[in-house]
Amino acid sequence: MEPILNKQPKFIGIAGATGYTGEELLRILKRHPYLSVEFVTSENEAGTALHDYYPDLQGYAGYRFIALEETVNFKVDLVFLCLPHGQSAQWARPFIQQNAKIVDLGADYRFDTPEEYKKWYDLDHPEPDLLSESVYGLPEWNREVIKTARIVGNPGCYPTSVLLGLLPLLKEKLITGNSVVVDSKSGVSGAGKSPSKTTHYVQVNENLTAYKAGRAHRHVGEMEQEIAKYSDFSLKVVFIPHLVPLTRGLYSTVTFQIHKDVTAQQMRDVLHQAYDAEPFVHVMDTILPGIKMATSSNHCFLAADVVEETRTGIVFSAIDNLGKGAAWQAVQNMNLMLGFPEETGLNA
Ligand SMILES: NC(=O)c1ccc[n+]([C@@H]2O[C@H](COP(=O)([O-])OP(=O)(O)OC[C@H]3O[C@@H](n4cnc5c(N)ncnc54)[C@H](OP(=O)(O)O)[C@@H]3O)[C@@H](O)[C@H]2O)c1
Structure with missing residues (x-):
């Protein structure tokens, strides 16, 4: 050696x-x-x-x-x-x-x-x-x-996927409102090796279920702790995690209110600025991330979009829960x- x-x-x-x-x-x-x-x-x-x-x-x-x-x-x-x-x-x-x-x-x-x-x-x-x-x-x-x-x-796996997408946008003050809505989907290995009724193969296979929706999941606290360090106003997390019939992989779609005139291109530029020099975080401009891109790796794939009519910002984030998570x-x-x-x- x-x-x-x-x-x-x-x-x-x-x-x-x-x-x-x-x-x-x-x-x-x-x-x-x-x-x-x-x-x-x-x-x-x-x-x-x-x-x-x-x-x-x-x-x-x-x-x-x-x-x-x-x-x-x-x-x-x-x-x-x-x-x-x-x-x-x-x-x-x-x-x-x-x-x-x-x-x-x-x-x-x-x-x-x-x-x-x-x-x-x-x-x-x-x-x-x-x-x-x-x-x-x-x-x-x-x-x-x-x-x-x-x-x-x-x-935590969920916070990693969410924070990597949100923090640059918070730091550059593109986000407003009082909450972010986090819709996440995780493979079953996220629950550890001990089987339970909800992680049993028969329950998970060909199924999709939300669990601990709202503010019941412990990762809400971790996300809010880190979010507070990059925003000068209170932003609560509404979290809806789901179990999906995958062994591994995690996908988060995060929606939030954006300031007037913030564009999708501006959001992508901010993400690029934050991560283009980073070896493990990749910002996608033309297609959306998928869980398989990140499987068995330390990579996180991000994309961003805007719904102008409602001033809604969206960040998509894919990681492996056992990898970058x-x-x-x-x-x-x-x-x-x-x-x-x-x-x-x-x-x-
Ligand atoms: N799985 C994920 O995707 C993921 C992602 C992020 C963070 N985490 C966190 O990482 C930690 C480990 O997760 P995991 O998924 O690897 O869990 P796991 O598959 O359930 O494995 C738990 C390990 O801890 C040992 N253990 C259990 N109870 C113990 C005790 N009372 N004293 C000493 N050792 C004990 C077990 O050993 P024996 O049963 O062989 O004795 C086993 O090796 C957890 O805190 C989890 O929340 C997990």
């Missing part, structure tokens, strides 16, 4: 490696030239050989899952926490104490305050000090602070935090 730009290889741990985001990380990190995965955890599969659990995952011969408690024996530079919310909050501390950095793929380190976390997740945050130093891991908007952060809260974005954050070129291992 050749060091890159005089940097030494880094040592990585994955907590929650039997889940969907953990599996995706294992696949990406295998292609990353300057890392060594030191441990993979599972409580239910502790002791199981990784190859027995993922027979199709090449390159991890000799690896076994260990329980989180056993990770104290390992010295690593960064840990990906791919755990349910509530779990990551408490597991960040032991790794930080060993000078490891954290990328939490769950929601525990995405909020600016314990009060907002409690409001949306109905839990007292066990580590408010760590929460206050954590950084929201949307690299296109927070790149410089991510580089020096000890803890990054990797954004989770594991691939987590690796982008890791690259920034460890000083690797941002695109390392992410070219798909």
